[in-house]
Amino acid sequence: MADTVAGASPDHQVSVSPTLEGDPNRRDFIHIATGVAAAGIVGGLAWPFIDQMNPAGDTLALASIEFDLGKVVEGQQVVVKWRGKPLFVRHRTPAEIQKAIAADHEDLRDPATDESRHKPGKAEWLILVGTCTHLGCVPTFGGGDYGGWFCPCHGSVYDTSGRIRRGPAPKNLEVPDYSFLSDSKVKVG
Amino acid sequence: MSGHSTYEPKSGLETWLDSRLPILRFANDTIVTFPTPKNLNYWWTFGAILALMLGIQIVTGIVLAMHYIPHVDMAFNSVQRIKRDVNYGWLIQGMHANGASMFFLAVYVHMFRNLYYGSYKAPREVLWLLGCVIYLLMIGTAFFGYVLPWGQMSFHGAVVITNLIGALPVVGHAITTWLWGGFAVDDPTLNRFFSLHYLLPFMIAGVVGLHIWALHVPGNNNPVGIDVRSPQDSVPFHPYYTVKDGFAISVFLILYGVFVFWLPDALGDAANYIKANPLVTPQHIVPEWYLLPFYAILRALPNKLMGVIAMFGAIATIFVLPWLDTSKVRSMRYRPTIRLYFFIFVLDCIVLGFCGAHSPDDLVIPGVVGPQFLDANLNSFVWLSRIAALYYFAYFWVITPLMGLTETPLPVPETISSPVLSHPAAMPAGAAASPEKRG
Secondary structure (H helix, E strand, C coil), rough: CCCHHHHHHHHHHHHHHHHHHHHHHHHHHHHHHHHHHHHHHHHHHHHHHHHCCCHHHHHCCCCCCEEEEEHHCCCCEEEEECCCECCCEEEEEEHHHHHHHHHHHHHCCCCCCHHCCCCCCCCCCCEEECCCCCCCCCCECCCCCCCCCCCCCCCCCCCCCCCCCEECCCCCEEEEEEEEEEEEEEEEC | CCCCCCCCCCCCHHHHHEEEEEEEEHHHHHHHHEEECCCCCCCHHHHHHHHHHHHHHHHHHHHCCCCCCCCCCCCCHHHHHHHCCCCCHHHHHHHHHHHHHHHHHHHHHHHHHHHHHHHCCCCCCCHHHHHHHHHHHHHCCCCHHCCCCCEEHHHHHHHHHHHHCCCCCCCHHHHHHHHHHHCCCHHHHHHHHHHHHHHHHHHHHHHHHHHHHHHHCCCCCCCCCCCCCHHEEEHHHHHHHHHHHHHHHHHHHHHHHHHHHCCCCCCCCCHHEEECCCCCCCCCCCCCCCHHHHHHHHHHHHHHHHHHHHHHHHHHHHHHHHHHHCCCCCCCCCHHHHHHHHHHHHHHHHHHHHHHHCCCCEEEECCCCEEECCCCCCCCCCHHHHHHHHHHHHHHHHHHHHHHHCCCCCCCCCHHHHHHHHCCCHCCCCCCCCCHHHC
């Protein structure tokens, strides 16, 4: 036993010598470097696993459509499927346009003029994403007190410009990106 | 898992195994000799019922996945094919769809039992939290599963629920697109929901393991809500509770069987027999019955973001319950005042369910046109859900903390055994026995 104790003492002295005092620092460096590398790898790999859920290339490629407006009679709307959602293409009557312009200065929840919701000089064509801005149901054409749309799910009412007038929806029906290719043809998306 | 093990290997093989993988010791300690309070009533059998339901859902689900096709053009038809053409598909699909309802029925009984007997209180807070996590996972699993048949209600339910996230400012839109994998609920959405629907039950099973572990550390609570003080207060789990749970399971299976064999579609929605059509929304969108109370809370508020916050708040509230309750007495048997509020709370949840099932503008009392108040008719389901939602939150955030401070509880028995021993049946003839008047 005495031998063991005697042998242990010099070891103890060695452990506090300056040579080995540098060790903890090198170890800290190794620990931190390993930690950073591991976090970097995990973080770097996390993104592909998150981003794979975003729309894929082919989904994005199919994202625009062309539509012939000749199919829509005045006073009617046609519903087209665009990006998996309904798209309202509404051919407004002069009376409906007047009604929408007249409401421009009323107290609107999501203020927008009627002019800002159609292409210049094309007031008769209203093209909107046909999903209620509340929870995404499809509003019915011509329903509600404002002659625009009425959402059957939770009672949101839109006017003839697709602006929210009553009910739980926070925003106007969305105007998608679109352009007129000719007088009777539009490209949406 | 708590205390010392009483397991003794009975053969050479068992001894050999015990020193390598003590799985028989573990099984013995958890389901055979585990000391259990001797006064557990039938409300305590729902844990075993839930374990069985999870097993049934996993087994039937794996079988259904062998026949189901997660594609927008084929999903609806593949489910109909399972119901009509696959051998015994009608049975397995019926067990799975109705099993979800039975699973929720059992979990609600289990949760209300917890509330009544104060099982969430110290030292069982972690046990309660794990239970809340299981419930949250169940809601997720049920939602993903409901989308898979790709009927009208499946599709538009998915649209409405994923759009809830769109209520978040700034990031909401990006998150919904990410969830959908496109610009609307579509094929990528159906595929990932199928994947997650398959995953979550196994996560539930994992958390159930932790839940049982957390149960076996302090042991079961019991109807009188006081700790086990002596070996006389407990009995071994087997055969006492294996038999009691087994009997309760048998009765529960009768109810389950009634739905599977005689009323397979009673709990579903007729609109889900119409294939999903993104261009037409059903007149009336409702979730399955077990989520109706939360749906009612969502619609009670006129503002979209506030509605979403209230709905998630209703679920978040149950997580913090152990820290809202100020009462030291666990069982409501000895808390006559809050017991009344508790029964109103149970009723309130049912009322919220009714509100969720109705259109917000429907009249509560038909024919009576009530006065308009703020933005809606006072006799409409909007106002009823507002009042009910208010009570829901008040019960947890106001009544529960206040009651613990103001009420005078009845005298609590000294031991689990004393109310049993002082029962007239256990008394010598002629002795006056009235447990209510003791102490």
